[in-house]
Amino acid sequence: MASGQKSNASSCSEQAAASESSQVKRSHNYEEEIFYRNCRAAYLAIFKSSLENIKSKEQLCLVLQQAGRNPSWQTVNKYWTFQTTSLNFDDFCFILKKEPPVQKTELLKTFAKMDANNDGYILHGELRNVLTTKGEKMTLDEVNTITELTEVNNDGKFYYYKFCKSYMATNEQCLKNAVEKLEVDSKLKCQQFGNQIEISPDSKPKTERKTETTPALKGGPCKSSLQPSLAPSCKISVTSTISMGASSNKKSKLIEPNAVKEWHCTYSKGCFYLEDNNDIVSHKYKLFLPQRSTVCITIKPVCFSQMEGKCSPWLAVDSALYILKENETEEKLNVVNFTELRNKETFGWRGELGAGVYWIIPFTTGCRFKKMKKQIAKEAKLIYEDGNGCLALTKEFRAALSEIFEMIDLDGNGFLSLEEYNFFEMRTCGETCDEEAWVICKQNFETKNNELTKQGFMDLNLMEASDRGGDLSDLWITLMSMGYNKAMELTEACPFSIHIYAEKCKPKIKPICLETSGGQLNKAICMNVVNKGDAKSMDNSENIITYTYRSDARITSVIENKTEGKTIIHINNEKSKNCVNNRGLNAFAVEVAPRSMMVCQHVMPLNEEEEWIYNCVYSILS
Incomplete structure (x- = not known):
């Protein structure tokens, strides 16, 4: 009897747990439904279709306001950088998840900190000083817009309780109007979310x-x-x-590279980088083939020397190369083939190519290369003071810089040419180093045969921290642009290597650019x-x-x-x-x-x- 009671109690407990789990799941699904409904409503209040892109900062600000947000220009600039040309609906949803609506209690607490006497108002002069100098700094024009609102200002005083109430009501009304418009318009209700490239x-x-x-x-x-x-x-x-x-369990149809080791070979490295809007950026190449030949082309992930024996997430990312023929008489490229055959993590293609110039475009599906939601328990340390009071790079940071050096040393010769260094510069700061600046670089840092050594690269990064008195913001920008998180883990970059073997001639591969795949690849x-x-x-x-x-x-x-x-x-x-x-x-x-x-x-x-x-x-x- 006792055993039966225990069994029934256990069964009831399991059923209760299952019921609770089911309720949590339904609750989560409901929240997701509401979130995407609100996203769609706000977007379609501004644009005719979810396929239309946001093409300016002003449009981004407008559609965010329609979603119940009231972003400062600093917030807008965080998502619309100097490299941004457009944002799609998926990007918009991502931004809304990153920028949740301001809660009234949080807003009141922020203003209450400025109200030392708890008078319920803040003097305009003090408000301007705080809002333009602290936190997410606002421009003077943005502050003046607030202080000129007659319903919340009087005699040089800003009554923040009234402002908070008006602010929340306006934001809620914007979103409410957008949702109501969506609900009553049957055509808009059919508009779904998602982005794609149109191909004729x-x-x-x-x-x-x-x-x-x-x-x-x-x-x-x-x-x-x-x-x-x-x-x-x-x-x-x-x-x-x-x-x-x-x-x-499947047998490989890809001929191993050692089976063609007597052929002529050329080699280059590259990398996939994951952008904030989930676009994937990668190197693109030109292949020069002097005569018709049978070739074998492969791509596989690179395992850094200092990471041997460790499990690296990017080694599981799928990759491929699309081969396109450059046509002298036509602007468009003709698709030749792609690396479909597989041997473990290596993808390849073997066939005959005529003499000429080909574009080699790396590709990954994005199935396994996505933003990772991970709580960082402790931020990695980049520099420290040595016994002489001088700044030095930590062991962890040196290891990361060593990986970055391997990543950007595209020809794998152990040194950085100006061209290779400029790919790094474009990725991290959007600028390039000219010949004159390269001469100065060589005068200050170790080089060999006109190329920067690994030690020179280390010293260059240490100089950046030293010149800024220990300010690490630029170093973190470098690390995060190259795919590292605050724990110094490489989570948003996938390095790869490309080998091209040709039976009858010496092929040549040259990195041309570092950009998103674009319509040609699609x-x-x-x-x-x-x-x-x-x-x-x-x-x-x-x-x-x-x-x-x-x-x-x-x-x-x-x-x-x-x-x-x-x-x-x-x-x-x-x-x-x-x-x-x-x-x-x-x-x-x-x-x-x-x-x-x-x-x-x-x-x-x-x-x-x-x-x-x-x-x-x-x-x-x-």
Whole structure:
């Protein structure tokens, strides 16, 4: 009897725990739904479509205000840097998560600190002094805007209780108006979130292919895990299901580099960098081939010498190279192929290339290369005072600088040329070092054969701290620009190496730029998936087609819209198993522009040691 009571008590306890867990999950999902509804409402109050980009600081400020924020220009400048040309809807959601609405209690506490006598007001002179010199400094014009508000100012006094009440009411009303507009406008309710590059189908090769047509599903609403209350009805659906074995158990089709060791070889390093808006920046290259030859091209992650034996997260990041032929008579590049074959962490391609110039564009799907949410328990120490009272680099900082040196030493010769150093400069400060400045650099720091040594690079960084009296802000900017967090861990950069072997001639590879992939790469991905993937038509007239391409390492899908009007497609991956996609969502929707195609998603196994099942339902939304 006692045993039975214990069993029942244990069962009840488990059921209560499961119920509580389920409630927490539902609560979290509800919060996410409300957050994305508010994001969408604010964005569509300013722009006609979620595909429109924010193109200026003023637009960013306006759409943030519509979301119930009231950012200072310093906050705006934090997200709109001198390198920013546009921000998309995904960037906007990221900013709103980083900049939560100000709470009334927090606002009152801030002003109360200036009110030493607890009078309920602050003198204008004191307000100007505090707001323009402390914390997130405001401009004089911004402060004057506050002090000129008649309803909260009188006789040179700023009544902050009234201001806080008015401020909160205005912010809430802005967001409320945006949500109400979204709710009453059926067209806006269909607008979903997500960003993609539009590719014109006119540029693709004319390839005949059989397409499968799936009949329309007659049923209820198509529910999204993110927006169940706003989910529009489905017009027609198709499903793609692919079962994949454990990737680690598959035999490699890639010829090992040592099998072509007698061939001519060239080599270069590079890196993927993750931006604040989740864009991925990487080096791009030109390949010069003097004559027709069979070649073998590979890319793989680099393990730093000082990190040997340690597990590094970037070694699990997928990578590929797209090979594009430069055409002398045409401005556009022609897609040749990409590194599809795999041997462990190495991806490669082998084939014949004619003489000429080729662009080599590195690519990663973003499935495993994303912002990491990690609490930093303790900030790493960069410098210390030695026994003579002089500043010196800590052991941890020297190790990080040594890794950075290896990262930017693209030809791997142990020294930095001016060209290599300028890639580093552009990444960390957006400027380049000219020949005159390089001469001065060589006079002050150790060099060899006109190139900077590792010790010279160390001394240069130490000088930056010494010249600023121990101010570490510039050093932290350098570290974080190169992908390090405050604990000195490399979390937002993935170094890689490229090897090119040619049987009949000496190839040459040259790094050209460091930038985001852009439309050329997206076009190449679309062309590859359309030419090699399985096609399914979503309507009887074959105007909306999904293409799905599988390799040993990943699955990529593309959607083509041949019609003269935009189409909204809902994507549901909720029945997939052991999968991770580059969008980070199991259910989302995308808007495909007229007469265009777009990369819908990349999917990879979460655990490569186990089987993974890709199950994707595409639905046209009415």
